[in-house]
Amino acid sequence: MKTTFKLQSAVFFTLLLPLCLVGPLAHAADEPAPRITVTGEGSVNIAPDMAVLVLSVNREAATAREALTANSAAMSKVLAAMTGLGIDKRDLQTANFDIQPRYTYPNRQGTGSGEAPKLVGYIVRNSLSVRVRDISRVGEVLDTSVTLGVNEGGSILFTNDDPSAAITRARIKAMEEALSKARTLTDAAGVGLGDVLEISEQNYSPRPTPMMAKGMMAMDSAESVPIAAGENSYKVTVSVTLAIAQ
Numbered sequence: 037m038k039t040t041f042k043l044q045s046a047v048f049f050t051l052l053l054p055l056c057l058v059g060p061l062a063h064a065a066d067e068p069a070p071r072i073t074v075t076g077e078g079s080v081n082i083a084p085d086m087a088v089l090v091l092s093v094n095r096e097a098a099t100a101r102e103a104l105t106a107n108s109a110a111m112s113k114v115l116a117a118m119t120g121l122g123i124d125k126r127d128l129q130t131a132n133f134d135i136q137p138r139y140t141y142p143n144r145q146g147t148g149s150g151e152a153p154k155l156v157g158y159i160v161r162n163s164l165s166v167r168v169r170d171i172s173r174v175g176e177v178l179d180t181s182v183t184l185g186v187n188e189g190g191s192i193l194f195t196n197d198d199p200s201a202a203i204t205r206a207r208i209k210a211m212e213e214a215l216s217k218a219r220t221l222t223d224a225a226g227v228g229l230g231d232v233l234e235i236s237e238q239n240y241s242p243r244p245t246p247m248m249a250k251g252m253m254a255m256d257s258a259e260s261v262p263i264a265a266g267e268n269s270y271k272v273t274v275s276v277t278l279a280i281a282q
Contacts, residue, residue, distance in 0.1 A: 069279055069280075070227075070279070070280040070282070071233060071277055071278060071279050071280060072218055072221060072222065072229075072277070072278055072280055073275060073276070073277045073278075074214045074215075074217040074218045074221070074275075074276055074278075075214060075217075075273060075274065075275050075276070076209075076210040076211060076212070076213030076214030076215070076216075076217065076273070076274050076276070077209075077210050077213060077271065077272070077273045077274075078205070078206040078207060078208065078209025078210030078211075078212075078213065078271070078272050078274075079206055079209070079269055079270070079271045079272075080202045080203075080205045080206040080209070080269070080270050081267040081268065081269050081270075082196060082199070082202045082267060082268055082270070083265065083267055083268075084171060084194035084195055084196055084242075084265050084266075084267070084268050085169070085171065085196055085197055086167060086168065086169050086171070086194075086195055086196065086197050087167075087168040087171055087174045087192060087193065087194050087195070087263075087265070088165065088166070088167050088168075088191075088192070088193040088195060089165070089166045089168065089174070089177065089178070089189075089191075089192050090131050090163055090164070090165050090166075090189070090191045090192075091114070091163070091164050091166060091178075091181050091186045091188075091189060092132075092161055092162065092163040092164070092186065092187070092188035092189070093107055093110045093111045093114065093161070093162050093163075093164075093185050093186055093187065093188075094107070094159060094160070094161050094187055094188055095107040095110065095159070095160050096138065096157055096158065096159045096160075097157060097158060098156075098157050098158075099157075099158060100135055100137075100158040100160070102158075103135070103157070103158045103159060103160040104135065104160050106160075107160040107161075107162050108162075110184065110185030110186075111162045111164065111185070113184045113185060114164065114181050114184050114185060114186060115128065115164070117180050117181065117184055118164075118166060118177070118181075121173065121176065121177060121180065122170075122173075123166060123167075123168065123177070127166065127167035127168075127169070128164065128165070128166060128167075129164070129165045130162065130163070130164060130165070131163040131164060131165040132161065132162075132163040133161070133162050133163070134160075134161050135158055135159070135160050135161075136158065136159045136161070137155055137157075137158055137159075138155070138156055138157045138158060138159055139153040139154060139155055139156065140153065140154050140156050141153050142154070161188070166181075169197070171194070171263075171265050174192075174261075174263045174265075175261035175262065175263045176261075178261045178263075179261050193242065194242070194265045194266065194268065195241075195242060195268065196268060199241070199268070199270055202268075202270045203239055203270050203272060206239070206270050206271060206272040207237065207239075207272045207274070209272075210237070210272045210273060210274045211235075211274055211276070214274050214275075214276040215276065218276065218278050222280065227280050227281065227282075228280065228281030228282075229278055229279075229280065229281060230278060230279030230280060230281040231278065231279050232276060232277070232278050233277045233278060233279055234275075234276070234277040235274060235275070235276050235277075236274065236275045237272055237273065237274045237275075238272070238273050239270065239271065239272045239273075240270070240271040240272075240273075241268075241270060242268045242269070242270075
């Protein structure tokens with residue numbers, strides 16, 4: 037009996053040992069490989085080669101029909117002038133159109149008046165998007181449009197017809213900066229740098245600069261409109277994850 041007990045114990049220990057090793061080995065396999073994540077930013081500045089203007093004509097009248105007729109007459113002159121300045125029809129697009137009633141509101145303070153708001157007229161707004169591919173003519177376009185009836189400016193954006201080359205250069209700069217950071221960090225830590233595991237990016241383009249309505253109306257008496265196009269900055273930010281070599 038005593039010999040049999042020892043044999044059974046040995047068999048049980050032999051079977052149990054692999055099971056005990058499975059847990060730690062499986063846990064080690066589940067752990068992610070050591071890695072490092074870094075970011076880099078690249079920026080490239082280039083001169084714009086195109087301007088996008090949003091010009092609006094506002095007209096007010098007692099009836100919606102009268103306001104629409106007056107607005108349409110003014111906008112027709114603006115459109116004809118744009119084509120006369122060499123703006124291609126493909127670069128002219130209606131950006132917004134709306135008709136809004138205008139009310140007056142009685143002063144009810146201390147009167148107890150229950151008088152309702154009074155309809156006094158209608159405002160028609162027609163906005164035109166104009167792509168000017170010759171930057172040197174932006175001032176001329178603005179001056180002409182205001183002379184012919186444009187009385188509100190939405191925005192002006194100096195941009196580039198095809199910024200892909202600048203964005204590619206910015207992307208390369210961003211990646212070089214990210215990899216340089218990774219090498220610096222791993223060298224300082226005394227470990228090696230492995231393969232790239234993941235890359236993500238985000239790029240930024242120039243945003244429109246607002247032009248207020250009063251600024252547009254002030255141009256009415258100006259002899260010329262000075263324009264400074266400056267430069268556009270195209271930025272790319274990348275996030276790079278790399279393996280750490282063991």
